[in-house]
Amino acid sequence: MEQIRELPGGKCIRKYSPEHPLFDAGTHLWAAKYYQVPGSMVQLEEAASDEMKQSPDITCRLANCNINFQSVAAYEEHYDMLHRNICRECSRSFLSLRLLDIHISETHDAFFKILSKKKPMYVCLVDGCPE
Template structure:
């Protein structure tokens, strides 16, 4: 009789695209779809918050601003518009440094006003690259509306009613100082206690030392007035 055939294990290699893996690939895709469908609403919201950068609020770091912005891009735009070109006199904000320079010249420069008073064209067009120069802000605005299609309600210079002048600020500071200074009545009432006690003590001592001269008598006897005549001084 022949020997019984024996089976021995051997290693076989399959490529990733081999048909041997077809059934497993189908099962894997079904499980992946099932897992994606079983995500809860809370998990979806959490994933959305992570992926959506706009949901994160960022506070402006400039002191006194306190603006809350959505995302880094909005924060950069805020800094560019609100904190890059700011007038140091009236705190007006401008989108570009050129517009800030025009504002300072036209609003706070006395030499500019003197040139305008002598009928010199000093008002430059706000559109960068436009060579237009005008005699007044009104004529420049008309140019912006007609040629550059600006809205008719556009005003480059804001109203100065809400921005006090330098003299008004100085008066306000002086008034605040006068209000904070103690009044004369209050200063008189703030006498030191020790000084007041000392003054009262001196008055009491002086009153005890005073006496009535013997030559003077007060009162009335039954027989009439009692008078004492002082001796005549010797010559």
């Protein structure tokens, strides 16, 4: 069933029901992806692992790292852990931008050092904590 609503200026909005033939191709793709026959997922995983064995390793060339990875996901995890949040002063790596900011303030900021001598300075290390 199709509903047509005209807008000012001559344009119109059409609403189709989910069962409309226009959506058949997408519905078939969706059903094939989410409603697999038992055992077919195993076949897909085996095919993917065979492709992984044939694909060349990914090598991290940043900062003379030279570590090989079997998958893009493993490389991305490595990159996020070691190469994303790096202090430019001392080259230390941090898990989050917040921890990097805290490190820069506590270690490399002269203003923070002066203030910390006058009164205790602290910041909560938990992400999202306002203290």
